[in-house]
Amino acid sequence: MKRIAVIGAGYVGLVAACCLAKSKFEVICIERDQDKINQLVKGIIPFYEEGLQELLVAGLESERLKFSQNFADCKGLEVLMVAVGTPSQVDGRVDLSQIYQVMRDIKHYDLRPKVLVMKSTVPPGLGEQLKKRFLANSECETAYVSNPEFLREGQAIKDWYFPDRIVLGGDFPKALELVESLFINISAPVVKMDVTSAEMVKYASNAFLATKISFINEIGNLCELVGADITPVAQAVGMDRRIGDQFLKAGLGYGGSCFPKDTRGLDFLSTLKGHTFNLLKAVIEVNTRQRILAVRKLCNSLGSLHGKKIGVLGLTFKPDTDDIRESPALEIIKFLLDEGAQVTAYDPMANISKLNSMDFNLCLNAMSAASGCHALVLATEWPEFINLDWGAVQKEMREPFLILDGRNSLNAQNMSVLGFQYVGMGKL
Numbered sequence: 438m439k440r441i442a443v444i445g446a447g448y449v450g451l452v453a454a455c456c457l458a459k460s461k462f463e464v465i466c467i468e469r470d471q472d473k474i475n476q477l478v479k480g481i482i483p484f485y486e487e488g489l490q491e492l493l494v495a496g497l498e499s500e501r502l503k504f505s506q507n508f509a510d511c512k513g514l515e516v517l518m519v520a521v522g523t524p525s526q527v528d529g530r531v532d533l534s535q536i537y538q539v540m541r542d543i544k545h546y547d548l549r550p551k552v553l554v555m556k557s558t559v560p561p562g563l564g565e566q567l568k569k570r571f572l573a574n575s576e577c578e579t580a581y582v583s584n585p586e587f588l589r590e591g592q593a594i595k596d597w598y599f600p601d602r603i604v605l606g607g608d609f610p611k612a613l614e615l616v617e618s619l620f621i622n623i624s625a626p627v628v629k630m631d632v633t634s635a636e637m638v639k640y641a642s643n644a645f646l647a648t649k650i651s652f653i654n655e656i657g658n659l660c661e662l663v664g665a666d667i668t669p670v671a672q673a674v675g676m677d678r679r680i681g682d683q684f685l686k687a688g689l690g691y692g693g694s695c696f697p698k699d700t701r702g703l704d705f706l707s708t709l710k711g712h713t714f715n716l717l718k719a720v721i722e723v724n725t726r727q728r729i730l731a732v733r734k735l736c737n738s739l740g741s742l743h744g745k746k747i748g749v750l751g752l753t754f755k756p757d758t759d760d761i762r763e764s765p766a767l768e769i770i771k772f773l774l775d776e777g778a779q780v781t782a783y784d785p786m787a788n789i790s791k792l793n794s795m796d797f798n799l800c801l802n803a804m805s806a807a808s809g810c811h812a813l814v815l816a817t818e819w820p821e822f823i824n825l826d827w828g829a830v831q832k833e834m835r836e837p838f839l840i841l842d843g844r845n846s847l848n849a850q851n852m853s854v855l856g857f858q859y860v861g862m863g864k865l
């Protein structure tokens with residue numbers, strides 16, 4: 438029986454810890470935040486993720502899953518998996534302080550696992566530096582393996598069990614085999630390579646997906662100018678299997694804890710290495726512009742936004758998560774407030790405890806967010822919004838009954854019949 442330590446009980450660490458415990462490994466999850474541990478040991482997850490609560494409870498009941506704040510509890514364990522945060526700094530550089538703290542703790546507590554598995558997304562080249570700085574000591578026989586994570590929030594458990602591929606980067610075949618053996622029950626191709634290449638796979642994947650989104654948003658913007666509609670265009674383009682139909686939904690652009698920070702992080706690294714990654718810079722710029730474009734569309738219909746009442750439906754960066762990190766909705770709300778609009782908003786699941794104080798009115802349901810509004814912005818395509826009684830919503834609003842469908846999720850024709858002035862993204 439392998440005993441594994443997972444460092445960090447965030448989205449990635451907690452999913453890994455619960456799924457590994459389900460695979461019958463003994464797992465200890467080290468988390469620095471005592472409040473989080475207090476919740477976790479009671480079987481309560483600190484964020485929303487479909488199916489995770491059940492896995493946590495099963496892990497605790499089996500006694501194969503434990504939580505601790507103390508690194509000393511990892512002593513003697515074969516595998517130590519790092520899943521701490523790597524957020525963005527203002528200039529786009531990756532903040533590696535959580536990673537360095539873990540490396541210092543491994544040294545301080547003299548943990549010496551057989552393998553250190555890096556699951557956090559770290560800039561290509563960092564693993565080699567960490568090896569030299571923290572593991573190059575004749576007594577320390579710890580092998581370093583990069584194992585980037587590709588899960589999506591909202592589908593994290595499914596993505597853990599059914600990944601498109603498992604990427605392992607390292608120098609020692611035995612260490613790679615040991616890490617591969619953690620993914621029992623998972624039938625996915627395992628691709629092995631050196632550490633820096635594995636780190637690059639993660640950034641290249643996220644940057645490519647972000648590129649698809651910005652590309653289709655640019656085609657959408659052009660559609661508006663020539664009188665085409667992005668929905669059938671994207672659908673037919675995506676039917677070419679060489680292109681693929683995913684990540685071609687035009688709208689307010691990408692948000693979340695990863696695409697924005699990883700695209701900025703890769704751009705920063707490129708500049709640092711003397712390469713100007715023009716394509717990536719354009720991807721980031723287009724994404725920022727999509728939010729501004731949404732505000733311009735409101736101005737085109739309402740004139741000045743000063744004193745106008747605008748409702749925003751959805752605060753999370755996408756449906757099926759409570760995560761509001763770098764959410765397009767929040768960025769748009771900031772612009773609206775700057776323009777002097779009065780903003781109401783509603784989201785069925787957003788983790789509002791993470792909201793910095795903002796001068797808008799958070800409502801208890803969509804109907805009260807719409808009440809008295811000149812315009813509504815659909816910012817997150819929660820099914821609850823798509824299935825709203827839009828006739829009743831229209832009665833709550835006031836002229837010009839504008840609806841800005843930031844996710845192209847509503848039926849434009851139906852909305853017009855109900856008396857809305859419908860505006861989409863990349864639509865006729």
Ligand SMILES: NC(=O)C1=CN([C@@H]2O[C@H](COP(=O)(O)OP(=O)(O)OC[C@H]3O[C@@H](n4cnc5c(N)ncnc54)[C@H](O)[C@@H]3O)[C@@H](O)[C@H]2O)C=CC1
Pocket residue numbers: 444445446447448449450467468469470473520521522523535538539556557558559586587588589590694695
């Ligand atoms: N959120 C996601 O969907 C995905 C995230 N990633 C990457 O995985 C990494 C983790 O991401 P998240 O789980 O979203 O981060 P998170 O910020 O939700 O969780 C990180 C956790 O680590 C804990 N932590 C930080 N330093 C610690 C230390 N020294 N000792 C013990 N605990 C410590 C924090 O308190 C926090 O609970 C990042 O590099 C991210 O880019 C990769 C794929 C998907």
Ligand SMILES: O=C(O)[C@H]1O[C@H](OP(=O)(O)OP(=O)(O)OC[C@H]2O[C@@H](n3ccc(=O)[nH]c3=O)[C@H](O)[C@@H]2O)[C@H](O)[C@@H](O)[C@@H]1O
Pocket residue numbers: 558586587588589590591643646650683684685686687688689690691692693694695696754755
């Ligand atoms: O590195 C990460 O953290 C993760 O980042 C993304 O996962 P996630 O951020 O959970 O969400 P996605 O479903 O990829 O959506 C990201 C953003 O793009 C937007 N999006 C997505 C698809 C699309 O066609 N159009 C579009 O605007 C979504 O609304 C959302 O704001 C990747 O999909 C994961 O593979 C990766 O592991």
